[in-house]
Amino acid sequence: MIRSGITSLFTTADKILFIFSFVAIISSYSYFWQSTPANYAIVKSSQQDPLLINLDEAKVHQIKGSLGISTLEVKDGKIRFTTSPCRNKICIQSGWHNHGGDVTACLPNLISVQLSSKQSKANYDAIIF
């Protein structure tokens, strides 16, 4: 009785709308949750100017950090740390990165690498107050 009571509150258009929205939302998960490959990496270091790296160009970059030189290797649209003068080598073990929005870093050497799927036009990350 309760069940039939609730469905009677839906008009035909309501039912069609509900089912359509349900299907659209389910498909929006697969649309919005796929990661897009990155095109650029922004490398920031305490010891040098920020560097914009094109991931389509296979190259080895030497980045000066606070402990010494870290090496970043770019190949096939991916980027990784290959050497770093830090103790735990977490940056090297984190391996290849190629998803837009990914961030990797060598914290002891004060170097961060942020991957972006397109060049960001924004002047800020977020505004909160």
Added chain:
Amino acid sequence: MGYNDKLIAGFAALAITIHLLESALPSPIPGIKPGLANLVTLYVLIRHGWSLAANVTLIRVIAASLLLGSFLSPTFAMSLAGAIASLTVLGIAWHCPGKPFGPVGLSILAAMAHISAQVVTAYLLFIPHTSLFTLLPILLTAALISGTLGGILVSKILERVNSPINT
């Protein structure tokens, strides 16, 4: 003061109260709220038409933000964007020939328009990062659930109000 003005004042007062009470509720995930104040909008729309509903909603958004101290802050911008979007969608759906949508359908449309406009506003003004849209499916799911429940609630309220016992 005309009859409509009194209705607007009364319903706006009710909506502001609900809005304030709801802002005190803890939210499980940022951005997810039951949107109880929007039930007042929906009720006024169905009983008294779109223009009264728009008045009540805009007064509610502005007055509640003044009381909460968020006037002209990002919270206010998001709230206003959501209100304008849902009022626009409600206006279109309400004036569809043959009025095909009931309270539940109207409520779902309003909830989805509300949250979509808020995410777009947040992206354009405050968090210009495409990762923000990762949240959209979750927020839309919440909007579908809260919109459906809200619509059912308004239907029940309308049944009570329209039943002869209360007249």
